[in-house]
């Protein structure tokens with residue numbers, strides 16, 4: 001079957017079909033984080049940098065949050081806006097970059113989040129630092145930032161493979177990812193995503209190659225020290241179990257850091 005080489009994020013529906021299964025669970029986790037670490041402000045203003053197809057934007061709006069988000073990909077934003085329109089909900093969405101974004105107001109948001117390793121698209125320490133500082137500036141004092149990402153084990157040298165299958169109406173998406181070992185020198189890891197999309201009995205393939213910046217626990221602590229406006233108050237793994245907080249260390253890979261604006 002011929003394969004299109006294209007940016008997965010230019011096909012927001014296929015992204016949304018694969019990732020949407022986890023949306024309610026992640027939204028509940030964010031609300032639990034807010035209940036445990038937030039200021040209990042009644043404004044409930046939420047910011048999602050790199051909001052993509054808007055699956056969490058929509059879900060948090062349904063739960064009564066006053067949501068804002070931005071993304072670098074206009075097709076993702078258009079998809080998010082159209083879904084909000086169909087559901088009769090409002091959110092403030094705009095095109096922007098994580099490393100240089102301008103939020104409408106500073107010290108405005110109660111909660112911000114960036115889950116599923118999106119932060120690792122920032123390929124330099126300068127961009128990662130700039131993003132964290134901008135998030136800090138956007139939050140009210142006491143506001144919370146939940147940052148979810150996959151930590152690297154440089155020693156493992158292993159390639160990783162994951163497979164997801166999801167369906168929406170008559171569209172089935174099979175997603176295979178292949179990740180090459182993290183390079184300790186360049187701080188980069190390469191990932192390939194292959195999608196097989198079957199719609200009304202016809203299939204096609206599309207493939208995207210990505211580069212991510214890598215972190216182990218020590219490198220993440222170094223980065224956090226560059227932004228003293230944010231304090232690490234807790235860490236969790238991707239089970240999102242509030243009863244089981246973890247340390248920021250290398251004993252597990254998928255981590256959610258809970259950072260509070262001083």
Ligand SMILES: C[S@@+](CC[C@H](N)C(=O)[O-])C[C@H]1O[C@@H](n2cnc3c(N)ncnc32)[C@H](O)[C@@H]1O
Pocket residue numbers: 009019048049050051052053054055056070071072073076096097098099114115116118121122
């Ligand atoms: C894995 S998706 C996550 C989307 C959403 N946050 C979610 O949880 O479903 C990654 C998104 O990051 C966006 N993106 C990647 N690099 C970016 C950057 N530097 N600035 C803004 N958006 C970026 C992509 O366009 C894509 O929509």
